[in-house]
Amino acid sequence: EVQLVESGGGLVQPGRSLRLSCTASRFTIEAYTMNWVRQAPGRGLEWVGFIRSNLNGGTTEYAASVEGRFTISRDDSKRIAYLQMNSLKTEDTGVYYCSRAPRFALLASDYWGQGTLVAVSS
């Protein structure tokens, strides 16, 4: 079955950096827009950003709250999408999910990872 697995989360101090990985199994990511979505403890879902497929330019879009601090990239050959998070703030704390968005679904996410927890605290 299709699987996405996030890794790289953990406890980090404010102002530091962290890189999350999203590894795909049983499918290749090259045809998909790859998303990152986060959820603060007890709160709703917040879109972080996405990277389009290289077929569609491989460009990125970000939420205003992370623009300039976070960078999404992809390595289709390794089936991995990345989220580089710099200048972390306490409000970045939460569970980070990656998901894939097929074109047929008008970019809605049909498969999600289980999430990885990022805690930003001194």
Added chain:
Amino acid sequence: IQLTQSPYSLSASVGDRVTITCRASQVIGNYLAWYQQKPGKAPKLLIYGASTLQSGVPSRFSGSGSGTDFTLTISSLQPEDFATYYCQQLSGHVSFGGGTKVEIK
């Protein structure tokens, strides 16, 4: 684009018909999806394109609307449907509604 979901929460019984609404601050065509999320789990796609049922999702779930006003309907609530539901717009920058928690009455 802001998405306003209502109600914030609701209490319902098994077998009830449940309706959740989502209003967008701008016209988004049919670029709207609905997700179900249970505690400690990733969201699950229910509806995309405002009204297309995702493969494997029970037919008691349906979506309607276009432009700015959208609805998710559960025709006969089942025990496994108690969860939080989110709408998501995908027109330009992505955003989610605030969520609707469906609880047991």
